[in-house]
Amino acid sequence: MEKVLIVDDIAINRKMLETILMDEYECIMAENGKQAIDSALKHAGSLSLILLDIMMPEYNGYEVLRILKRNRLTKDIPVVLITSLDSEHDESRGLTEGAIDYITKPFNAQIVKIRVHNHVELKRHQDMLQELIDIRTKKIIEMRESLLDAVTSIIEYRSLESGKHVKRIKLYCEAQLAYLLENGLFSHQLDVKNASLIARASTMHDIGKVSIPDCILMKPGKLTPEEFDVMKGHTITGSSFIDSLGNSADEEYMYYARQICRHHHERWDGTGYPDGLGGEKIPLSARIVAVADVYDALVSKRVYKPAFSHETAADIIRAGKGSQFDPLLIEAFNGVSETFQSIALLHND
Amino acid sequence: MDAHGCGGGIGIKEKLRLAEGVDYDVAVTRLTGNEALYCELVKMFFEEDFLGCLRDALEASDERAAVLYAHSLKGTAANLGLNRLSSGAAKVEYELRAGGFANAKTGFFALEKEYGELRARLL
Numbered sequence A: 001m002e003k004v005l006i007v008d009d010i011a012i013n014r015k016m017l018e019t020i021l022m023d024e025y026e027c028i029m030a031e032n033g034k035q036a037i038d039s040a041l042k043h044a045g046s047l048s049l050i051l052l053d054i055m056m057p058e059y060n061g062y063e064v065l066r067i068l069k070r071n072r073l074t075k076d077i078p079v080v081l082i083t084s085l086d087s088e089h090d091e092s093r094g095l096t097e098g099a100i101d102y103i104t105k106p107f108n109a110q111i112v113k114i115r116v117h118n119h120v121e122l123k124r125h126q127d128m129l130q131e132l133i134d135i136r137t138k139k140i141i142e143m144r145e146s147l148l149d150a151v152t153s154i155i156e157y158r159s160l161e162s163g164k165h166v167k168r169i170k171l172y173c174e175a176q177l178a179y180l181l182e183n184g185l186f187s188h189q190l191d192v193k194n195a196s197l198i199a200r201a202s203t204m205h206d207i208g209k210v211s212i213p214d215c216i217l218m219k220p221g222k223l224t225p226e227e228f229d230v231m232k233g234h235t236i237t238g239s240s241f242i243d244s245l246g247n248s249a250d251e252e253y254m255y256y257a258r259q260i261c262r263h264h265h266e267r268w269d270g271t272g273y274p275d276g277l278g279g280e281k282i283p284l285s286a287r288i289v290a291v292a293d294v295y296d297a298l299v300s301k302r303v304y305k306p307a308f309s310h311e312t313a314a315d316i317i318r319a320g321k322g323s324q325f326d327p328l329l330i331e332a333f334n335g336v337s338e339t340f341q342s343i344a345l346l347h348n349d
Numbered sequence B: 001m002d003a004h005g006c007g008g009g010i011g012i013k014e015k016l017r018l019a020e021g022v023d024y025d026v027a028v029t030r031l032t033g034n035e036a037l038y039c040e041l042v043k044m045f046f047e048e049d050f051l052g053c054l055r056d057a058l059e060a061s062d063e064r065a066a067v068l069y070a071h072s073l074k075g076t077a078a079n080l081g082l083n084r085l086s087s088g089a090a091k092v093e094y095e096l097r098a099g100g101f102a103n104a105k106t107g108f109f110a111l112e113k114e115y116g117e118l119r120a121r122l123l
Helices: A011-021 A033-042 A061-070 A088-096 A109-157 A164-182 A192-204 A207-211 A225-232 A234-244 A251-263 A284-299 A310-319 A327-346 B010-018 B024-030 B035-048 B050-059 B063-079 B083-098 B101-122
Strands: A002-007 A025-030 A047-053 A079-084 A101-105
Touching: A002 A011, A002 A033, A002 A109, A011 A025, A011 A109, A011 B035, A011 B063, A025 A033, A033 A047, A033 A061, A047 A061, A047 A109, A061 A079, A061 A088, A079 A088, A079 A109, A079 B063, A088 A101, A101 A109, A101 B063, A109 A164, A109 A192, A109 A207, A164 A192, A164 A284, A164 A327, A192 A251, A192 A284, A207 A234, A225 A234, A234 A251, A251 A284, A284 A310, A284 A327, A310 A327, B010 B035, B010 B101, B024 B035, B035 B063, B035 B101, B050 B063, B050 B101, B063 B083, B063 B101, B083 B101
Parallel strands: A002 A025, A002 A047, A047 A079, A079 A101
Antiparallel strands: none
16 A cells, blocks of 8 residues: 555544545654654655645644755655645645645545545656666666677677677776776776776777778788888777767767777877877876787787787786886786786686 | 444434534535544544634734634634634634734634534534
8 A cells, every 4th residue: 555644733634634545545644744754754765645734833834845855865755735725825835845736625535535646646657657767778878888899899800809809808997997996096087987988988999990901900920110000090090980970979988989099009108109198198098998908919819929828918017017008007907917817718719 | 323324423413414504514525425434523623622722822922823723723623514613713813813912812702602602512
């Protein structure tokens, strides 16, 4: 049975309302404002409606209404005011203060019953809808992520044995970001929300490779300087592509994706490409992806090299501290290198 | 005894039906025809002693309390179809709000008389 809270200082009125409603609802009674608020808080999760008298000693109905609407736990419970026929200003004031409807004294049992029923039903439907919306939104976000993962994996597929590289990169980034958040590093740049976005945007890092011809992309030997120049271009191509997408609903996500595309091959000492940025000028998101990308290349088999062991890869990464990589990120890498190892094992090609 | 009868107080039901200034049919209809409930609530009404509270408030010159009690008395009496009582209380409430304690006290005496007569007749 749904619960209804009845607030009136006059016993007779409470009795009348209870009698009218008790067949269909579990009635909780309150004699004054304080009891009303206590009861509302106590039953907040399961109250379908509050019937609230206005004229009461101490706290009057408006004051109670205001308090109910200000409290996060009770503000969404519909409130129906009980007023006297001769005070029209009561109704409009009550409705502006957040009451959903009013009933007048003397009570008409039929009308009270129907009004309560309608508002309880309305609330139930609103709650159901909200739940449905929440489920749908979650699904949409999941779908979009799957789609993006699929698209970026397809692009990687030409030069790699499988599409799992993209998944691993995301997981390496998540591991680094978790460490950074836990240890309060880069706290002025990172929070839980954008950390999640950065990890997701990392999947886009090599979309520019779609423009690299096969003969270069899949060349087993060392690239000539000219070929290397073409290869380096995938950073600019990728970020231009994202620029060309224009304004999207995912602005913040695209912001990180673009940074990552363009700058994930920069080096801490400024000798990277395409822009030769150094130090903290390189966006943090790109510095994080750089560590992930190089580690993954080291532990994976590629057309131009065999797979290295975790220990070898970790040593090479550490050797890049201050030259290729951000020293703070090497500290993070040391903190999560076991996680890196298990990701590589669990999701190997 | 029918299902909606007033049990042991056959008297009060008939008295209510016949009393002047009491709109029995309308009041019972408002309670979806529940005559037993109606009788019970009328008894509760007289037990509540609204009048006593109002009297005390007037004697203490407590305007706020007096308005509240007059208002409650008016509303509850109206709920129960005790219309003459309700208008009496409405008058007192009006006088109080208009600021006239003296007039309110006069109105109160009239109300008190009406209340006493009705009570005596019914109970």
